[in-house]
Every structure is written in structure tokens, then in C-alpha cells.
Amino acid sequence: MVAEFVATFPTTLRPGVLYVSGAYSTAAHLCCCGCGHEVITPLSRAQWVLTFDGTVSLRPSIGNWTLPCRSHYFIDSGSIRWARRYSEPEIEANREHDRQLLADARIDTPGGRHPLIQYCRSVWRRLRRL
DSSP states (O other), X not given: OEEEEESSOOSSOOTTEEEEETTTTEEEEEXXXXXXXXXXXXXXXXXXXXXXXXXXXXXXXXXXXXXXXXXXXXXXXXXXEEOOOOXXXXXXXXXXXXXXXXXXXXXXXXGGOOHHHHHHHHHHHHHHHO
């Protein structure tokens, strides 16, 4: 998986590419199982965190629970690491945990603006100048 930094996502995503929009603090890619579905990952402390050191990593794992494939994987230093399938109770517990993280992030952040979002936007502005 390679990172491509873009202002907006292209109409057609290419397999093996993680598109990163600093302007929208969001990443997108085609599901790594090959099913062809688009996967959107909002970037924030409460959702997914992207690191880029020449290779791209995305944390936590990506669980495509609403897709027919129900794939579950990590993007780790440009590689796909497959994770185990979750049961329905585990999926619901994960969703509840995610809802709580989002609620806590809104409370902790004045105006709902995350420092990570501000940082991603500043990185994006610098990358555009290159």
C-alpha cells in the first residue's frame, strides 16, 4: 500500500493506494480483500491515525463490518496485515467503543476541532508547496 496525498479523492480509486486528503482529514482506499468497495477512514485521535515515514500506516485496524466481505486488516508500514474476523457481539462492542471515543473527543476539544486535524492541514499545506 502506497500513500498518495491529494486535495480531493479521484473518481476511480486504484488498488494498493491509500489516498490521503489533508484538507478533509480523511483517507480512502479500495478494500484490501479485492472486493472493490471503497473504504473511507476519517483521520482523528478518536478514529484513525495515519503515520507516514516513507511508508504508510493506519491505526487502529480497519473492520469493514458493513461490507459483504466483512474484511478486517491493518495497514502497517505499507503492508496489509490481516486480522481475525469478529463475531457480531464483538462488532457491536467495537462500535459502542468507537461511539464513546467520538463523544469524548467532542467534549474534550473546544469547538470540536482536533489538534490532529489542524496538524494534518498544516502538513498538507506544506506538501502542496513542494
